[in-house]
Amino acid sequence: MDLEFFEQLALPLFDSLYNLAHWLTGDRMEAEDLVQETYTKALRGFKSFQEGTNLRAWMFRILRNTFLTSRSGLNARNTSWLEDEDMDVKLIAAHTDTPEALLLRHENQQTVVDALESLPAHYREIILLCEVEEFSYREIAEILSLPIGTVMSRLYRAKHALRQVLRASAPGRSQNAL
Amino acid sequence: MHCDQDDATLVQYLDGELSPDQAIALQQHIGECPRCAAEVSELIGLKRSLRVARARFTPTTEFRRKIQQQIAKPQHSWWRTRFVLTLATAAVFLVIASVLWMQHSHRPDSLSEVADLHAGALASANPVDVVSTDRHTVKPWFQNKIPFSFNIPELAGTEFSLLGGRLIYLHQQPGAQLIFTLRKHEISVLIFQRTAELAHALPAGGGIEKHNSFNVETSDAQELRFVVIGDADANEIHKLAQMIRTANE
Numbered sequence: 001m002d003l004e005f006f007e008q009l010a011l012p013l014f015d016s017l018y019n020l021a022h023w024l025t026g027d028r029m030e031a032e033d034l035v036q037e038t039y040t041k042a043l044r045g046f047k048s049f050q051e052g053t054n055l056r057a058w059m060f061r062i063l064r065n066t067f068l069t070s071r072s073g074l075n076a077r078n079t080s081w082l083e084d085e086d087m088d089v090k091l092i093a094a095h096t097d098t099p100e101a102l103l104l105r106h107e108n109q110q111t112v113v114d115a116l117e118s119l120p121a122h123y124r125e126i127i128l129l130c131e132v133e134e135f136s137y138r139e140i141a142e143i144l145s146l147p148i149g150t151v152m153s154r155l156y157r158a159k160h161a162l163r164q165v166l167r168a169s170a171p172g173r174s175q176n177a178l
Numbered sequence: 179m180h181c182d183q184d185d186a187t188l189v190q191y192l193d194g195e196l197s198p199d200q201a202i203a204l205q206q207h208i209g210e211c212p213r214c215a216a217e218v219s220e221l222i223g224l225k226r227s228l229r230v231a232r233a234r235f236t237p238t239t240e241f242r243r244k245i246q247q248q249i250a251k252p253q254h255s256w257w258r259t260r261f262v263l264t265l266a267t268a269a270v271f272l273v274i275a276s277v278l279w280m281q282h283s284h285r286p287d288s289l290s291e292v293a294d295l296h297a298g299a300l301a302s303a304n305p306v307d308v309v310s311t312d313r314h315t316v317k318p319w320f321q322n323k324i325p326f327s328f329n330i331p332e333l334a335g336t337e338f339s340l341l342g343g344r345l346i347y348l349h350q351q352p353g354a355q356l357i358f359t360l361r362k363h364e365i366s367v368l369i370f371q372r373t374a375e376l377a378h379a380l381p382a383g384g385g386i387e388k389h390n391s392f393n394v395e396t397s398d399a400q401e402l403r404f405v406v407i408g409d410a411d412a413n414e415i416h417k418l419a420q421m422i423r424t425a426n427e
Contacts, residue, residue, distance in 0.1 A: 007249050014245055015237065022235030032241050039245055109230045116231060130193060131228040137195050155193070156186040163224060 006046045009055045010039065016133060017063055023128055024067050024121075034070060038063040057139040060129070064143055115165040123158035130155055181211045188214060192221050288348070288379040289389045295346055295355060296366040296392065296407045306342030306357055316343045316356065324352045326371050328402055331425035337361065338418055349379055358408075358418060365408030365415065367422055372403040380405060386412045395419040399426035 017038060022031035041062050049058060116124055129135045129143060137155070141148045183204075190196055191204050208214050237245075299305045308319040313330035321327065323345050333339060341357040346368065353370040370376050382396040382403060393415040394407045399422070406419040 011246065011249060014242065015233065018237040018241075019231075019233055019235045023231065028235075028238075031235065032237070035237070035241075036245065036248065039248055043249065109227075112227045112230050113234065116228070127228065128231060131225060132231045137190075137193065152186060152190060152195075156189045159189055159221070159224060160185075163220065166224075166227075 003046070006043070006049075006055075010042060010046075010059060013056055013059050017059060020060070020128055020133065021063060021067070023116075024064075024125065025070070026117075030070070034063060034067055037066050041066065054139060054142070057135065057142050060133065060135070061143040061145075064125070111166065111169050115162055115169060118165055119158065119161055122154070123161055126151070126155050127158050127162060181207075181213050183207060183211065183214050185217060188217050188221060192218065192225060289387070289394060291348055292366075292368060292380070292394065292405050292407055293389055293392055295348070295368065296364075299344065299355060299357060299366060300364050305344070307344035309342040311340050311342075313340055316340060319343065320345070320354050324354055326369075326402065328354065328369050329425040330356065331421040333358075336421070337414075338365075338421075349375055351376055360408075360410050360414055360418075363408055363410035363414070365406060365410055365418055367418065368405040368407070369422075370403045370405075372398060372401050376403060386416055397423050399423045402426055 014035070018031060018035050021034040021038075022028065025031045025034055038059065042059055045062075049055065116127065119127070126140060126144065129140050130137075135143065137148055137151045140146075140155075141151045144151065146154070187196070187200075187204065191201060196204065208218055308316055310316050310319075313333070317328070317330055320343065330340065338358045338360050341359055341364070343354055343356045346353050346355045348368070348370060351370055351373060353368055356367040356369070358365045358367065370380075380396050380403060382398045385395065387394045387396075389407070391409055392407050393410065393412045394405060395415050396403065396405045397419050398404070404419065404422050404426075406415050406422065408415055410418075
């Protein structure tokens, strides 16, 4: 693969790679190190990368594997990124009028962030890949080096766990809604 | 209404992981099953609320630039390689051009020497070492003075007449300079051995050339190189050059 081609494909992934790296590490410096190392490894390996295969999944796989071997990857649970300074993302209002939709529409953004943060690292990771990066199960299986059946069951359990946390954080509303 | 629908299937449905057939069947079921409809509704809400996780963390401009440079770096060196190669190529071309130019400019220099020899001889009080209109006198005079011999054409019946000859040197090579007259014009015929250096300095076969006020023609016969130079008409110079060449072939 041509280096120029790599630049064209890999550079647009920068923001999402950084976002995931920050989610995983919980620290700006560590996230930067992780992203930089990911690009270094990708640059080193891109010649062996087969054109036509999924570069995006490949890059995320490198990021994730690099994270696993990093210090913060080993201490994945001990994170704290609860600052609320760049919370400019607005929840899009639900168009359905079901009680659950209403409940989640009014859910505080911070509550969702907190809930996600409180999840075990492997749950948080798979939810981010599925819901934020919108990877297919097949791609997630590739990134996490898991059988697709494990991806399905882990993702289900992760979402279930997240819902439990969100319910617990808003018991009154949840009870009213249900 | 009893429902044994697997919740994991509902998650897969919303993640777009079911086959079209499975999805259609499930859609139908959701329309009939309040429990599954509520479940799907909540899962949709969950999906929406998770959008907050997108672009939650944005890289600094400084870091973005750093990564851009990191990726662009090999390309820079590639560009540099190209630049260096281009420079090297330009340098090679410059050298070739200089050599060619020097070779080319060498020729007028040699022609200038020829012109100087011609003009010098004419300006001299003793323009020739051997004064004779008889070619049979002039030719033997050069024997043992130059390492080659040549023939002087028969001038009877032409307007050319022989004035004499003298020994000359060009590029450290001995040669014969014959001076002919044509009416009021003096014409020098310079004869050299065609060594590589001389052949290079005085390329032949270019026909009549103009050098200063002189017409010059350089030609070959056998192992000799002749330069005919004079202020006579180009046709006359050419005519004499032909006669010299014919005499020595």
